[in-house]
Amino acid sequence: MTHPASWLHPRPEGLFCAPGGFFIDPVRVVDRAVITHAHSDHARGGHKAVLARAETAALMQARLGRGRTAYQTLGWGEVLRLGEVKIWLQPAGHVLGSAQVAMEYRGQLVVVSGDYKRQPDRSCEAFVPVPCDVFVTEATFGLPVFRMPDPVAEIARLTDSLALFPERTHVVGCYSLGKTQRLITLLRDAGWDRPIHVHPALMPMCKIYADFGIRLGDLRPIEGDLAGAIVLAPPNCANDRWAFADPVACLASGWMLSARRAKQSGAEIPMAISDHADWDGLLRTIGETGAPEVWVTHGSEDALIHELTRRGITGRALRLVGYGAEG
Amino acid sequence: MKDFAALLDRLRFCPTPAHRARVLATGSPEAQALLRGEVKLRSIKLAVLRALAEARCDPALFALSQEFLGDFTETLALIWPARATNAAPPSLAEVIEAQHAESLLEGWLDAAEPASRHALLRLATGKIRPIASVKAPEGQGGQVTAMLLTAQSGRVGLERLYSFGVHDGAGLVPIARVTEVSAPDRATLEAWVRDHGGAKFGPVREVASGLVADIAFDAVAHSTRHKAGLALHGARIAELRPDLDRADDLATFRTLLG
Numbered sequence: 001m002t003h004p005a006s007w008l009h010p011r012p013e014g015l016f017c018a019p020g021g022f023f024i025d026p027v028r029v030v031d032r033a034v035i036t037h038a039h040s041d042h043a044r045g046g047h048k049a050v051l052a053r054a055e056t057a058a059l060m061q062a063r064l065g066r067g068r069t070a071y072q073t074l075g076w077g078e079v080l081r082l083g084e085v086k087i088w089l090q091p092a093g094h095v096l097g098s099a100q101v102a103m104e105y106r107g108q109l110v111v112v113s114g115d116y117k118r119q120p121d122r123s124c125e126a127f128v129p130v131p132c133d134v135f136v137t138e139a140t141f142g143l144p145v146f147r148m149p150d151p152v153a154e155i156a157r158l159t160d161s162l163a164l165f166p167e168r169t170h171v172v173g174c175y176s177l178g179k180t181q182r183l184i185t186l187l188r189d190a191g192w193d194r195p196i197h198v199h200p201a202l203m204p205m206c207k208i209y210a211d212f213g214i215r216l217g218d219l220r221p222i223e224g225d226l227a228g229a230i231v232l233a234p235p236n237c238a239n240d241r242w243a244f245a246d247p248v249a250c251l252a253s254g255w256m257l258s259a260r261r262a263k264q265s266g267a268e269i270p271m272a273i274s275d276h277a278d279w280d281g282l283l284r285t286i287g288e289t290g291a292p293e294v295w296v297t298h299g300s301e302d303a304l305i306h307e308l309t310r311r312g313i314t315g316r317a318l319r320l321v322g323y324g325a326e327g
Numbered sequence: 328m329k330d331f332a333a334l335l336d337r338l339r340f341c342p343t344p345a346h347r348a349r350v351l352a353t354g355s356p357e358a359q360a361l362l363r364g365e366v367k368l369r370s371i372k373l374a375v376l377r378a379l380a381e382a383r384c385d386p387a388l389f390a391l392s393q394e395f396l397g398d399f400t401e402t403l404a405l406i407w408p409a410r411a412t413n414a415a416p417p418s419l420a421e422v423i424e425a426q427h428a429e430s431l432l433e434g435w436l437d438a439a440e441p442a443s444r445h446a447l448l449r450l451a452t453g454k455i456r457p458i459a460s461v462k463a464p465e466g467q468g469g470q471v472t473a474m475l476l477t478a479q480s481g482r483v484g485l486e487r488l489y490s491f492g493v494h495d496g497a498g499l500v501p502i503a504r505v506t507e508v509s510a511p512d513r514a515t516l517e518a519w520v521r522d523h524g525g526a527k528f529g530p531v532r533e534v535a536s537g538l539v540a541d542i543a544f545d546a547v548a549h550s551t552r553h554k555a556g557l558a559l560h561g562a563r564i565a566e567l568r569p570d571l572d573r574a575d576d577l578a579t580f581r582t583l584l585g
C-alpha cells in the first residue's frame with residue numbers, strides 16, 4: 001500500500017499523478033491532461049494530449065478550436081491503464097460530460113470529483129458515488145448556510161413573474177455552459193413551451209447539448225416581439241443593446257442565496273440555482289464515498305474541514321489556484 | 328409563510344412603486360396589511376436569537392458563515408440545523424396572532440424551510456419596513472422612495488438639513504426635509520454631497536441626483552404651500568437605497584394617498 005499523498009501531488013500546473021504521468025484539469029499547458037469537464041477554468045487549451053468524455057471533448061473543441069491537441073475519449077467506467085495507474089471516469093452531475101476521475105495505484109483508490117452536484121438535472125448524467133480511500137472534492141459552497149432550494153421552486157419564481165408582468169421581457173443572466181441548458185430544461189419541464197430567446201454567445205454550447213440528445217425545444221435569436229419573452233444572456237451583457245420591453249433582470253447563480261450578493265447583482269429576480277454541490281450535498285457525498293480522508297481543492301475549505309474533523313474524517317486543504325467560483 | 332417569503336423576495340428588488348403595487352396585490356390580506364404598516368408585530372430581542380444560535384449551532388461554523396454573509400439574522404436563518412418535526416410551518420396569520428411569542432420561535436424555525444426562516448427572523452427583528460409607496464391614507468404614516476436634492480448647513484452647531492424629492496415630469500420636486508440622521512447614513516450623505524455637490528445658494532448646496540432613500544413619515548397632508556401639493560410630517564430616513572437610481576413619481580404617490 002502506498003499512501004496517495006506520495007503519488008498524487010498539487011503542482012503549479014495542477015494536480016499531478018506521478019505514476020500515471022498526467023495532470024488533472026491543469027491550469028497551465030502540459031503534455032498529458034485528464035479533463036473533468038469543459039468549463040474554462042478546468043479545460044484550458046494547448047495541451048498535447050487530452051483524455052476526457054466525448055461530450056467534454058466536443059465542448060472543448062467548440063470553445064477552443066481543434067488546435068493540435070490529441071483527444072482520447074472514455075466511456076463511463078471504461079478502465080484505461082496510464083503508466084502504472086488504472087484510471088476510469090464516472091459521472092459528476094455538474095454539466096454535460098462532467099466526470100469524476102477514479103485512479104487506482106498499488107491498492108489505493110483516489111477519486112477526483114472535479115466540480116459536481118447532487119440535485120437532479122436532466123441536462124447531464126447524474127453523479128455516481130465511488131467508494132474510495134481518498135476523495136478529492138471542491139468546496140465552492142462549503143459553508144453550512146449554503147443549502148440550495150429546489151430548482152423547480154426557483155424556476156416558478158420566474159414563471160410567476162411572467163404571469164404577473166406579461167408585458168415585460170424577462171432577461172436571465174447565466175453562464176454559457178451548463179447553467180443555460182439546465183435553465184432551459186427546467187423551464188421546459190415547468191411547461192414553458194414557447195420559444196426561448198438565446199444570446200449568440202450561448203448558442204454554440206446549446207447546439208452541442210442538442211447533438212448529444214438533450215432536448216432543449218425551440219431556441220431563437222434575440223429578435224422579434226420580446227414582450228413577455230424569456231431571454232437568456234451571459235450575466236455581463238444581460239442588458240446591452242437589445243430593445244427589451246421594461247426588462248426584468250434575473251440572475252441564476254448559487255451565490256444568490258446570499259442577500260448581499262443578490263443585492264450587488266442588481267437582479268430583480270435573483271435565483272439560487274447552482275451547478276455545484278451545496279453543504280448538504282458535499283457532506284452526503286463524502287459520506288457515501290466512505291473515504292476516511294478528503295482533500296479539498298478550492299472554495300470554503302476551512303468550514304468543510306472543520307466539519308469533517310468533527311465526523312472523524314481527515315481533511316486536507318490542497319489550495320489549488322486558478323479555479324473560479326462561477327456558482 | 329412560504330408565500331410571504333416569496334412575496335418579500337419579489338418585492339425586494341422591484342424597480343418602481345407601480346411594479347411594487349402590482350406585486351403586493353398578489354399577497355394575502357395579512358401580508359398586504361403587514362407590508363402597508365397597518366399591522367404591527369412585537370420585536371424579539373437580539374439576545375434571544377443569539378441564545379438560540381449558541382444552543383443549536385456550531386460556533387466555528389456560525390462565525391465563518393456570518394463572516395461570509397455579513398448578517399447575523401440571515402446566517403441564523405440559513406444555517407439553522409432543523410430538527411425533524413411533524414409540526415407544519417407557521418402561517419403568517421399565526422405569527423401575527425401569536426405576536427412572536429418567544430417560546431414558539433424555536434419550533435417555528437424547525438418547521439420552516441430556509442427562505443421562510445429568513446422571513447420569520449426578519450419579522451422577529453423588525454427588519455421588514457412597511458414597503459415604500461404603498462397606500463398611505465391622509466393623516467397616517469407610510470414611506471416614500473425619494474432622491475437627495477440639497478444639503479443645508481444648520482444654524483446651530485453641526486445640525487444638517489437634507490431635502491429629498493420625487494419625480495414630477497422631467498424634474499424633481501421637494502417632498503421631505505430630514506434633520507435627524509444616523510451616523511452611518513450621515514457619512515454616506517456627506518460623502519455624496521462632497522463628491523456630487525453643485526451650486527450653493529447661501530447655506531443650501533444642491534447635489535447631483537442619484538442618491539435614493541426610503542423616507543418614512545408619520546403623517547401626510549395636502550398642502551397648497553408646498554410645490555408638491557402635499558407635506559410630510561416627521562420625515563426620516565428609513566433606509567438608504569444604493570440599489571435604486573430612481574425615486575417614486577409624484578403622481579403615483581398622490582394616487583396612493585387616496
Ligand SMILES: [Zn+2]
Nearest residue numbers: 037039094115
Ligand atoms: Zn465547473
